[in-house]
Amino acid sequence: MIKRLLTPELVITLQQLEGIGNKTILSKIGGNISAPISTLDELSSLLTTIKGKKFESISNYDLIEANKCAKRIIAHTEEEGIGIITYYDSLYPEILRNCKNEQGKLDPPLVLYYRGDIKILEIPGIAVIGTREPTPNGIKAGEFFAFEFAKRGFNIISGLAIGCDTTGHKGALAARGLTTAFLANGLDWDSIYPKENLTLAQDIVAKGGLLLSEYPVGQSCGRYGLVARDRLQAGLAYATIVVQTGVKGGTMHAVNATIASGKLLFAVAYRDSADSSHEKVQGNLMLVQDKGAHPLKSTGIDDAIFQIENKHKTSLQPVQPSLFD
Missing domain, CATH: 1.10.150 (DNA polymerase; domain 1)
Known part of the structure; x- marks a missing residue:
C-alpha cells in the first residue's frame, strides 16, 4: 500500500x-x-x-x-456529493499508477474526483470506445459486446460521449452490470458533457456505477481534456474494444495509449458489406491489418476473455444480478 x-x-x-x-x-x-x-x-x-x-x-x-x-x-x-482521491491514497486504483500516454510515458492522474462507488475500480475493466457517429449495426454491436462483457464480470469503461461510448454504458446497464465513465469536465451535474447524456450519467451512478474525472466541479469540457482523458480509459482497462472508428478518428488517442501500454486491443469485425466498407469502420480494418488488433466477432467473446485472463493472470467472475436489485 x-x-x-x-x-x-x-x-x-x-x-x-x-x-x-x-x-x-x-x-x-x-x-x-x-x-x-x-x-x-x-x-x-x-x-x-x-x-x-x-x-x-x-x-x-x-x-x-x-x-x-x-x-x-x-x-x-x-x-456536490463528490469524492476526492489522489495518487497518494490507498483507494487510488493500482492499475492507474502505470497509466501511459500515447507516447508510452508514464502519465497517471494525480487527482481523481468521483461520483458513485469508487470500489468498483477493483473489478477488472474493459474499455468500449469508438466514433460518435456509428452505423446502426455499430450501435447494436457496441451494446451487444458491452452487455456480454459486463455479464461476464467486467467493469465497462468509456467516456459518456454520444455514439459508441453511449452504447458501452447502456449495454453494461442492460446487463445489470457495472460501468465507469471517465469525463473531461467537472462532475457536478451542470458541467456534465455532453448534455444529451446527463440522464445516462445519473443512471450510471444510481445503478452502482461510477463517474471519474481529473477536473474539479465547475470545470467545463475542452478539447485538451477530451484527448487527455483517452489515456485514462485505456489506463484503467485490461483491454480495449474499438466498436467503430475512422482511420483518423479521435478514438485513436485511446488506441495508441492501449498499444503503448502493451494491452490487448480488439476491433469489432462486421459481416455486412455496407458496414465493412463504411468510412467509420476503416479504422477497425486498419487496426487489425497494421496494428495487431484482434478482430472481435460475436462468437469470439469467450476466446477474448481467455486472452485477457491469461495476460493478466486473473479469473473473472460472472455478474450476480441480485447484487444490483
Missing part, C-alpha cells in the same frame, strides 16, 4: 501554484518526501529544500492563497 505522503488538500494546493503541474508534483515534490506531510507549514518547509527557480520563486503568500483556493474546491466538491 502506498503511504499517504500528502493529504488531498495539500495536493490540490500544489496544483494551484503557477508553473507547478501534475508531473512536477509527482516527480519533483513527491519524490522528495521521506515522511507524510499534513500541514501547510510542513509543505512550505519541503518546498524550500527542492532546487529549481520555480520552487525558489514560491512565496508563503503564494502558498497561502493556493491553499485558500484548494479549500474552496474541496468545499464545493463536498457540497
Whole structure:
C-alpha cells in the first residue's frame, strides 16, 4: 500500500501554484518526501529544500492563497456529493499508477474526483470506445459486446460521449452490470458533457456505477481534456474494444495509449458489406491489418476473455444480478 505522503488538500494546493503541474508534483515534490506531510507549514518547509527557480520563486503568500483556493474546491466538491482521491491514497486504483500516454510515458492522474462507488475500480475493466457517429449495426454491436462483457464480470469503461461510448454504458446497464465513465469536465451535474447524456450519467451512478474525472466541479469540457482523458480509459482497462472508428478518428488517442501500454486491443469485425466498407469502420480494418488488433466477432467473446485472463493472470467472475436489485 502506498503511504499517504500528502493529504488531498495539500495536493490540490500544489496544483494551484503557477508553473507547478501534475508531473512536477509527482516527480519533483513527491519524490522528495521521506515522511507524510499534513500541514501547510510542513509543505512550505519541503518546498524550500527542492532546487529549481520555480520552487525558489514560491512565496508563503503564494502558498497561502493556493491553499485558500484548494479549500474552496474541496468545499464545493463536498457540497456536490463528490469524492476526492489522489495518487497518494490507498483507494487510488493500482492499475492507474502505470497509466501511459500515447507516447508510452508514464502519465497517471494525480487527482481523481468521483461520483458513485469508487470500489468498483477493483473489478477488472474493459474499455468500449469508438466514433460518435456509428452505423446502426455499430450501435447494436457496441451494446451487444458491452452487455456480454459486463455479464461476464467486467467493469465497462468509456467516456459518456454520444455514439459508441453511449452504447458501452447502456449495454453494461442492460446487463445489470457495472460501468465507469471517465469525463473531461467537472462532475457536478451542470458541467456534465455532453448534455444529451446527463440522464445516462445519473443512471450510471444510481445503478452502482461510477463517474471519474481529473477536473474539479465547475470545470467545463475542452478539447485538451477530451484527448487527455483517452489515456485514462485505456489506463484503467485490461483491454480495449474499438466498436467503430475512422482511420483518423479521435478514438485513436485511446488506441495508441492501449498499444503503448502493451494491452490487448480488439476491433469489432462486421459481416455486412455496407458496414465493412463504411468510412467509420476503416479504422477497425486498419487496426487489425497494421496494428495487431484482434478482430472481435460475436462468437469470439469467450476466446477474448481467455486472452485477457491469461495476460493478466486473473479469473473473472460472472455478474450476480441480485447484487444490483
